[in-house]
Amino acid sequence: MLFRAQLLVILAVASTVTVAHFLGAFSIFDLWEWDFVLRNRPLSRPSPSVLIISLDSKKWPLDDNELIELTGKLESERPAAIVYTFHLSEAVRKAFQGRRVVYPLAATKSLGVASVGQVSLHLPAAMNLLTPAEDGVHRKQQVVFATEFGVQASVSLAALVVAGLAETKIELIPGKLRSGGIEIPLDEQMRTEAIFVGPRQTYPYIPVEKVLNGDIPEKFLTDKMLFLGPTNSGNAREVKTSTTLIDSPMPEVEYWAQLTGSLLVGRVATRLQQERLLVGLFVSLVLLGFLFSRLTPISGMLFSTLLVVVTYIFNLFAIEKAYFQVPFYSFRVGLVLLLAGLSIARVATVYSLLTRIMLKLKLRKRGVMMGDLHFVKNWWEQAADLALNYLDVEAQVFFEKLPAHKHMRVAYLRGISADEIVEKRRDYTRTPFVTALEIRGPIFVSRFLSGQRAVLLVPMVFGKVLLGYWVIAASAGEEYLKRRMLIITLLARELSASLFYNQGMKISRTAFVFSLEDVYLRLNTLEKLAEELLNESNLLSSVLNTEVEGVVACDLLGRVFIYNNTLVEMLSKAGLELDTENVFNTVHRLVWEDQKLFREELTYAVLRNTKVTFRVNIAEAAYSLIVRPIVDPESEDVQPHGLVLILQNIEEQRQADSMKDSFIHNIFGQLQNYLTPIVGYSELLCEIGSEEERQIASVIYERAKKLAELINRVSPITDSASEVTSSAQLEVLPTDMIQLLTQVIKEVSYGAYKRQIEVQFEHPNVINFVVCPRKKLYRALVDCLEFLIVIAPSGATIKVSLVEKTDDVELSLSVIDFSLPQDLMDKISREAGSKLLEVEAFMLAQGNKFRLDYGSHMTVQLNIQKGWN
Amino acid sequence: MEFTKWVLVVDDDPIVRKLISVVAKSCNFEVVEANNGREALELLKTDYTYLPDLILVDLYMPEMDGAKYCQALRDELGYPLERVVVISSASMKKDRDLIASLGVRDFLKKPFSMTDIRKLFQI
Numbered sequence: 001m002l003f004r005a006q007l008l009v010i011l012a013v014a015s016t017v018t019v020a021h022f023l024g025a026f027s028i029f030d031l032w033e034w035d036f037v038l039r040n041r042p043l044s045r046p047s048p049s050v051l052i053i054s055l056d057s058k059k060w061p062l063d064d065n066e067l068i069e070l071t072g073k074l075e076s077e078r079p080a081a082i083v084y085t086f087h088l089s090e091a092v093r094k095a096f097q098g099r100r101v102v103y104p105l106a107a108t109k110s111l112g113v114a115s116v117g118q119v120s121l122h123l124p125a126a127m128n129l130l131t132p133a134e135d136g137v138h139r140k141q142q143v144v145f146a147t148e149f150g151v152q153a154s155v156s157l158a159a160l161v162v163a164g165l166a167e168t169k170i171e172l173i174p175g176k177l178r179s180g181g182i183e184i185p186l187d188e189q190m191r192t193e194a195i196f197v198g199p200r201q202t203y204p205y206i207p208v209e210k211v212l213n214g215d216i217p218e219k220f221l222t223d224k225m226l227f228l229g230p231t232n233s234g235n236a237r238e239v240k241t242s243t244t245l246i247d248s249p250m251p252e253v254e255y256w257a258q259l260t261g262s263l264l265v266g267r268v269a270t271r272l273q274q275e276r277l278l279v280g281l282f283v284s285l286v287l288l289g290f291l292f293s294r295l296t297p298i299s300g301m302l303f304s305t306l307l308v309v310v311t312y313i314f315n316l317f318a319i320e321k322a323y324f325q326v327p328f329y330s331f332r333v334g335l336v337l338l339l340a341g342l343s344i345a346r347v348a349t350v351y352s353l354l355t356r357i358m359l360k361l362k363l364r365k366r367g368v369m370m371g372d373l374h375f376v377k378n379w380w381e382q383a384a385d386l387a388l389n390y391l392d393v394e395a396q397v398f399f400e401k402l403p404a405h406k407h408m409r410v411a412y413l414r415g416i417s418a419d420e421i422v423e424k425r426r427d428y429t430r431t432p433f434v435t436a437l438e439i440r441g442p443i444f445v446s447r448f449l450s451g452q453r454a455v456l457l458v459p460m461v462f463g464k465v466l467l468g469y470w471v472i473a474a475s476a477g478e479e480y481l482k483r484r485m486l487i488i489t490l491l492a493r494e495l496s497a498s499l500f501y502n503q504g505m506k507i508s509r510t511a512f513v514f515s516l517e518d519v520y521l522r523l524n525t526l527e528k529l530a531e532e533l534l535n536e537s538n539l540l541s542s543v544l545n546t547e548v549e550g551v552v553a554c555d556l557l558g559r560v561f562i563y564n565n566t567l568v569e570m571l572s573k574a575g576l577e578l579d580t581e582n583v584f585n586t587v588h589r590l591v592w593e594d595q596k597l598f599r600e601e602l603t604y605a606v607l608r609n610t611k612v613t614f615r616v617n618i619a620e621a622a623y624s625l626i627v628r629p630i631v632d633p634e635s636e637d638v639q640p641h642g643l644v645l646i647l648q649n650i651e652e653q654r655q656a657d658s659m660k661d662s663f664i665h666n667i668f669g670q671l672q673n674y675l676t677p678i679v680g681y682s683e684l685l686c687e688i689g690s691e692e693e694r695q696i697a698s699v700i701y702e703r704a705k706k707l708a709e710l711i712n713r714v715s716p717i718t719d720s721a722s723e724v725t726s727s728a729q730l731e732v733l734p735t736d737m738i739q740l741l742t743q744v745i746k747e748v749s750y751g752a753y754k755r756q757i758e759v760q761f762e763h764p765n766v767i768n769f770v771v772c773p774r775k776k777l778y779r780a781l782v783d784c785l786e787f788l789i790v791i792a793p794s795g796a797t798i799k800v801s802l803v804e805k806t807d808d809v810e811l812s813l814s815v816i817d818f819s820l821p822q823d824l825m826d827k828i829s830r831e832a833g834s835k836l837l838e839v840e841a842f843m844l845a846q847g848n849k850f851r852l853d854y855g856s857h858m859t860v861q862l863n864i865q866k867g868w869n
Numbered sequence: 870m871e872f873t874k875w876v877l878v879v880d881d882d883p884i885v886r887k888l889i890s891v892v893a894k895s896c897n898f899e900v901v902e903a904n905n906g907r908e909a910l911e912l913l914k915t916d917y918t919y920l921p922d923l924i925l926v927d928l929y930m931p932e933m934d935g936a937k938y939c940q941a942l943r944d945e946l947g948y949p950l951e952r953v954v955v956i957s958s959a960s961m962k963k964d965r966d967l968i969a970s971l972g973v974r975d976f977l978k979k980p981f982s983m984t985d986i987r988k989l990f991q992i
Contacts (some may be wrong), residue, residue, distance in 0.1 A: 672958030672979050677884040679980040684891065687983070708980045 668711050675711075678704045735774045737802055737809050737864070738763050744781045745800065748789060756794050759785070760816075763802040770809055770864050777864070784813050784862075791815075811862045876990070877901045877921040879909040879938065880956065881930045885979075889925060892983060896990035898923070905930040906938030913946060921952070923989065925977075928957035928964065939971045950974070954989055956981070 682704060685697035745759050752759050788798050792815045799816045802809065876898045878889045883904075890900040901921065903909035910933065913920065924942070928935040935955055942948040950973045957964065958979040968976050977985055 669958045673882065676958070676980040677882070677888055680885070680888040680983065680986075683983045684888070704980070712978075 671711055672708065675704050675708045679708060735772055735777070736767070736769050737811070738767055740774065740778055741781065741800060741802060741811070744778060744785060747782055748785045751786060751789050752798070755789055755792070757789055757792055758797045759789075759800060760797060761800045761802075764804060767802065767804045767809065772864060781811075781813075781862075788813055788815060809864045811864065873899050874923070875899045875901060875921040876923040876925065877903065877909060877913075878925050879903045879906060879930070879935070880925075880927040881905055882927070885927075885956075889986060892986045893990055896987060898990055906933030906935060906941070908932075910938060910941050910945070913942075913948070924948075924953045925956055925989070926953060928955055928959055928968065936967055936971060939973060 679701060682697040682701035685693050686701055689697055741761060741763070745761055749759070785798070785800070792798060796815050799812075799814055801812045801814075803812075804810075874897065876889075876893045878886045878893070878900060879902075880886050880889075881904055886902045890902065893900045901912065903912055906926070909924075909926070926935045926938055930938075933941070935957070939950055939953055939955075942953065943950055950971060953971075953973040954975045954977055955968050955971070955973050956977045956979060957968075959965075965976075975989070977989070
């Protein structure tokens with residue numbers, strides 16, 4: 001509540017300041033005053049044509065005579081008026097008597113044009129004293145007002161006021177600051193009849209002496225520049241003071257100031273309505289609307305509505321009352337803009353409300369009732385409790401609504417006591433999965449899916465940021481959840497298709513933040529997909545003659561998992577079981593830490609491929625510790641079987657090889673040590689010994705040298721063999737050749753496409769896996785195929801054929817519609833460069849466990865033995 | 870004036886040390902011998918008169934092997950390893966990588982010839 005109250009206060013202040021900023025140019029009290037004047041003294045004279053020259057009294061360097069001289073010069077420029085914002089001396093006033101262009105405005109000291117209110121009280125007085133031009137026609141002229149926007153808004157507003165009165169087209173352009181003054185662009189000068197320059201405070205201004213002496217740089221001064229830097233920035237106190245013109249020695253000025261001030265308000269309001277006011281209101285409404293939408297939909301809506309109504313009334317009053325001649329269209333445009341702002345501001349709320357209503361209807365249609373809404377402080381904890389409770393109390397259904405991730409509300413059916421929930425939670429045995437459930441908190445439990453399935457949406461929360469959901473749909477869900485053995489299944493294909501199998505798409509955490517409504521709208525798809533996947537599982541189970549009781553769900557990254565009895569049984573047949581904890585740790589680590597895709601081969605195999613692929617991936621999973629061998633701790637006589645046996649044999653062989661290599665190297669090292677002094681001293685004796693010693697030493701030296709060379713020759717071989725075997729052994733895996741070749745073809749597909757070569761792959765439906773160094777074989781096959789793609793003529797077809805035999809798998813890669821003489825083919829093969837040489841080197845390094853034959857017709861043939869022994 | 874050049878031979882095999890000493894002296898080097906890396910390090914720490922112009926060190930020795938000795942030379946004494954030559958019978962890749970990582974001047978494989986040794990003293 002405290003936070004909410006603080007937020008409200010902040011928003012209230014912010015809204016007041018924001019609105020006041022855009023509306024504050026007009027004091028509402030001024031409007032009242034002007035309105036009073038207007039109603040009592042209707043406007044009776046037309047707006048005069050006017051120009052302004054404002055001089056600052058504080059910095060005024062001239063005496064009266066000089067001032068009179070200056071005004072004379074300025075008058076010769078034929079402006080309609082010269083407006084002074086300082087108090088004129090009596091001498092000057094007398095001197096100006098009878099001249100049409102001099103209008104002292106301010107009686108207060110250093111008054112200046114401080115605000116539009118001030119201006120509106122000063123300038124109209126001057127303009128009411130204006131006499132029409134000599135020809136009796138008000139001049140309409142274009143004025144460019146050069147100043148810095150936002151620095152002294154009052155000056156800009158003053159120009160607007162003048163323009164409003166004189167019906168003068170006015171443009172506001174930023175003056176370019178230069179040393180010594182403001183530089184007005186030449187093109188602006190050319191199209192301008194008068195240029196106003198100011199204000200002085202923000203940059204160097206051109207001293208008046210220079211004006212008088214004509215000593216102004218040409219680029220700064222034109223014959224149209226009539227406004228020399230005014231005035232101090234006003235503040236509220238000055239504004240208030242400036243409005244008290246009652247003390248002015250010119251009472252008639254006061255009267256007309258007020259009257260024309262009314263006129264000004266109408267004009268200025270109209271223009272500002274068009275140029276600033278509405279924009280400001282629009283921005284304010286959008287901002288405030290979005291801010292308040294974070295509260296509740298109803299309160300946000302009410303606030304926005306209230307704001308619009310108040311604004312409407314205010315504008316109606318300000319414009320209609322203050323000056324009834326304002327064109328009404330501008331007001332209508334403003335209203336449209338306001339409504340547009342309102343619409344945009346509230347679109348999120350409206351959308352939320354609508355979707356919520358739709359969701360509610362759909363839930364009801366499906367037999368799910370929503371309970372009362374309650375704010376839950378620790379929403380996730382409550383939700384977790386409820387979810388856990390749901391596991392045991394099937395009748396409980398609750399629903400979570402997410403207006404925003406920071407403000408979550410949980411609605412649930414009545415009848416669940418908190419104590420009961422806590423009690424059941426205590427009894428719950430924690431596992432990684434259940435812990436995840438508890439921490440994240442299930443959000444949504446319902447029976448969207450048909451039959452006995454239930455759906456859990458588990459929010460993935462990182463700090464206060466909702467990243468996404470685990471969608472867990474379980475058939476006979478409580479049974480699975482009770483057993484806590486589940487890993488999950490599926491995901492909406494529309495969400496995950498592009499991500500599936502890591503097809504190069506970048507994954508960001510926020511990419512998967514979707515609202516509950518989104519999830520719900522996808523539930524139909526989920527349901528269908530779930531059925532589809534279960535059907536696939538059934539198909540798989542039919543192959544293995546096992547029962548399927550599937551669980552479908554999706555994870556955060558959109559990967560599809562399937563976990564069911566079939567999978568358990570298949571793993572069991574392979575002597576493995578799914579390491580649930582490891583799976584979740586892996587998923588969490590990858591999700592939270594490095595955002596890489598989890599190994600999806602396992603599920604990919606189940607979902608997409610055949611029995612063989614599945615077996616292969618189980619083997620991979622074994623290596624990645626996702627699955628682990630089943631070991632009964634009570635049974636001493638553990639007999640591994642199947643794949644586990646193969647894997648263990650490989651490991652044992654690897655260790656034996658390693659020990660053997662280490663032993664040989666140690667022996668060789670010792671031999672070399674012993675040989676060192678023998679070689680050295682015998683060589684030394686050959687140089688410095690006696691004749692007899694030299695003869696004996698030379699024999700010893702030669703023999704020792706030969707032995708050393710022999711060792712030197714053998715040692716690197718064992719060393720490199722050790723390296724080859726060790727690296728190869730690390731990769732020795734049961735490999736599905738069909739899948740491997742599919743990936744190989746996929747890798748070279750771009751090169752084939754560029755050369756317009758078609759690659760055909762023929763293979764039996766099912767093929768037994770071979771145990772081999774997969775990565776190296778993969779690379780070798782890629783090299784082979786790339787070699788063929790390079791040497792094959794454009795447009796040819798390369799046929800990749802896989803045939804399973806008793807002891808090996810025969811693989812041939814050939815260009816079927818093109819042939820070369822055998823000798824030429826051999827020559828090409830010999831000169832093929834590194835590609836085939838690497839393949840051959842690889843084959844040789846494997847100790848002839850693979851055989852590579854070059855047939856005719858550009859065929860590369862490999863025979864890969866099934867076993868590794 | 871010609872300064873005396875020193876060579877420090879660090880090897881746990883006294884015969885090898887003797888052999889190298891003979892060649893070194895024939896090349897006008899004064900020789901200091903150490904049985905292992907620790908002894909050689911203490912020697913240099915306690916008596917700077919033996920600051921050698923060349924150090925020949927075996928890779929595998931008891932107490933402190935050649936690699937650790939080289940690191941101590943560099944880290945504790947600031948001795949430039951460009952003046953160190955490693956002598957070893959080790960030929961495995963991991964040994965070669967280790968020696969390469971030390972940044973020493975050269976690696977002399979056992980068994981070595983007199984010619985190889987003499988080349989080392991031509992500095």
